[in-house]
Amino acid sequence: MAEYDPNCISKKENQKLPHRLDRHEGAKKLASLYSTGKRVQEVICVYSCIFLMLINFFMILKHLRIDRISEVIFSAICGIVTADFSSGIVHWAGDSWGSVELPFIGKNFIRPFREHHIDATSITRHDWIQTNGGNFMIGIPILLKLTFIFYNSSSTEIQAEYPFCAYLFLCSIFVAITNQIHKWSHTYFGLPVWVQILQNYHIILPRKHHRIHHVAPHVSYFCITTGWLNWPLEKIKFWSTLESIVTYFTGCKPREDDLKWAKTS
Template sequence: MTKPDKITDKVRLQDAQALAQGYSPAIRAMEIASIVSFVALEGVLAYKLWSTHHTGPWMLTLAVVLGYLAADFVSGFVHWMGDTWGSTEMPVLGKAFIRPFREHHVDEKAITRHDFVETNGNNCLVSLPVAALAVAVPLNGPGWVFLAAFLGAMIFWVMATNQFHKWSHLDAPPAIIHFLQRVHLILPPDHHRIHHTAPFNQYYCITVGWMNRPLRMIHFFPLMERLITFVTGQLPRQDDIGTEAAQALVAVDDATEVPVLQAAKELLKASTEESAPSVSSRSSP
């Protein structure tokens, strides 16, 4: 079996300067328009929620907390997709979405040099469909109000994810930000540093990071990768870390059983061992 340190030795890093140059004026204009549209939709939603009588503080608090957890999962899923699949050479998606993920692996501090637009524009763009859906939800009952509030909270935290992510890479964040990181209410630097260990294949959730350990325990992302590779034949992380390292990593993942499967095999083995004596005693003369 290939050891993790051997995989790290095989990792091929891309050129940081070439990746940074992929941020074009057209992409920036798209990000500015996305931020303006996102703020407008969230403002309309907040006004609608404020105006309805089918609401209360506990309902809104629950919607905000569940939205935070959902945003953490969404951030991990999108991060995993951007890190693992596709190429920076793909039309539109390659330059606008995949490029920032690949740049971040070779230049972690690049995000700290990005202004508000470059930091948050992409997340606003991907949040627009959900924002429009939340505004369209009819607020004619508590259930619908909760759904609209949950969707609005989730995409607000999704929008804030890259800002939290940026703060986790600052050498000296503001005092209030450092406190929130220390009590793990936003993404802490030490927690996120686990992801930045080549080959960059774990701890993808970057809103707050609460979902990283549960998803790792159930091997969520390796199982998704096996499924996609089985269906498409594509090799995960090939464009990001190179073919040799990607193949070695797949070999390690294939040799590692999911804990649920390990437990099931142990239970089956124990059950077989317990039933064996009784079977042999009935068969003896």
């Protein structure tokens, strides 16, 4: 599919999008499957996650020792790399397998992946909750684990585990904000300057970099947090090897459902 590059539209064109979407039945149908129940789940997850982020941020600052800063920075970078890798695994799994027809997970968790491929700009029209609900949910168990460490350990034990805590904290933050970063990678107008600087220095997913994934049939560059792992994973043929293993054991072919929705027009 990909008759047009959805990442390269002008502001004028973006304003016309509702009319363009009228032409794609699949995109319209997928958007209509966003339910009230899903919305409620997203609201709960976003605010619970922010609450846990604040608690853990306070504890991280409270136990920070400047003499261990290099160790902490290294752990934090490892946390960000883990978040990037996780974004790739989740994105690859959501894009390549399963179907919107599956009970519960289909409409609630696979649907957004299908919608994003046939209408890549729809994410730019999603509000804060719809953009971040899914990823903030994944951040919650990591932050709960961290909270458990902070509130069930002595100061000496916390110091011993501090690099691991910094790792978990940065990993959870970057996991949670992944879809916001992804949304920014599709936003060509009105981005704050600081976001553009982070993109230009490849600290977060750059716009040009993410466009590689949006070339049909969407088989590469799945990492969408920083995108740092995309090139090395492509070089070792990580995704295609993983797909061959899944197909060998299950007999399922990757992206069957994705292709079905792409043809619905």
